[in-house]
Amino acid sequence: MSSGNPETRQRILDAAWRALESGDAKKTRMGDIAKLAGVSRQALYLHFPARTDLLVAVTQYIDRIKDVDGRLEKSRNASSGGERLDAFIEAWGDYIPEIAGVARALLDMRVGDPDAGMAWDDRMRAVRHGCDAAVKALKKDGDLSNDHTQAQATDVLWMLLSFENWERLRFGCGWPQKKYVTEMKAMARRLLTD
């Protein structure tokens, strides 16, 4: 799969993470990451054949370290559908800022890079899955609004919780993170329940 020393690989992933988190994603070149990792530019290509491969590996690396699955797991234990919805929004909403840098990089990279698009879509499918589960829980409790079919409710929640919406509210509108989470919960309730 990947040749080379795993330690070096990790140093590269770490450097890439730092580089992406701090500053313009598109402006982080392979050479920059290499320098930051203290290896030659070619060493990067030795471990990751293309820029995209590196990016994708970084997202997986972060996911592992930040433990997304564990966080989202918490929301599964909620007793009522409404609580589950809240827990999910909180878990995902507070996860976004942690991955924002890399997410934006991946998003930017989609342009002219199908692999980056795939990696992103993959992440988004995971979020959608969580939305679906939350909606199902609501439905089970009989709390799902009649205005929506179950699928449509999932669509709506998924749209609402998109990374782009987070960016817009957070930076375009200047909402503090806490407000974002609180309001998202309120909006989701309004839209999905009666």
Next chain:
Amino acid sequence: MSSGNPETRQRILDAAWRALESGDAKKTRMGDIAKLAGVSRQALYLHFPARTDLLVAVTQYIDRIKDVDGRLEKSRNASSGGERLDAFIEAWGDYIPEIAGVARALLDMRVGDPDAGMAWDDRMRAVRHGCDAAVKALKKDGDLSNDHTQAQATDVLWMLLSFENWERLRFGCGWPQKKYVTEMKAMARRLLTD
């Protein structure tokens, strides 16, 4: 402002529009547009110093031809705040598909091109202005939900009506255009009124 024959300029704008509308925006190179317009690549640079300038000019060209202002004007004549909200969502919502190709191109171009970002932000500010007006009309009628301050309500509506949300629902979720407009109206009402 721009040297060269206005007819040629228009042929270029027209070609660029067609090129962007049909197919991957990032993959439309200056040379492609030139070929489509039946002029040399350099003629493009003669009329538009940079790719971004061309893009921005295309958006303005489209706006003029499609008459955005006229469309949005209609929403100003609504009698009640609620009707005004509906009219605005309908006007904007049905305008999006007409500019989707170029909008996506501009959005993609933001990466590493501040001017493209400015052009896009400018458009979005115009939409926000419309949102603000609709919210004001609701407030005036006393129909604005107590859950939101006026500014916050504008933020919410603006987020809801974002181009990205349209893309996600339209293509990510497969909603027909008509459903998008209908549901958006319903969601806006739910979120903004009691």
Next chain:
DNA sequence: TTCCAACTTGACACTGTGTAAAGTTGATGG
């Protein structure tokens, strides 16, 4: 000692943008 994996060094092909400079063409005016 030999050998190998991991890495470095330096050169280079490729793509697309944007620049530069010299040539063509057709209309306008003296």
Next chain:
DNA sequence: CCATCAACTTTACACAGTGTCAAGTTGGAA
């Protein structure tokens, strides 16, 4: 009828960043 000029073409090239290639170097295991 010629000069001129604007608009455009043609050709060439600089530049940036990605990715490739081939020839070293180095430290440790067999």
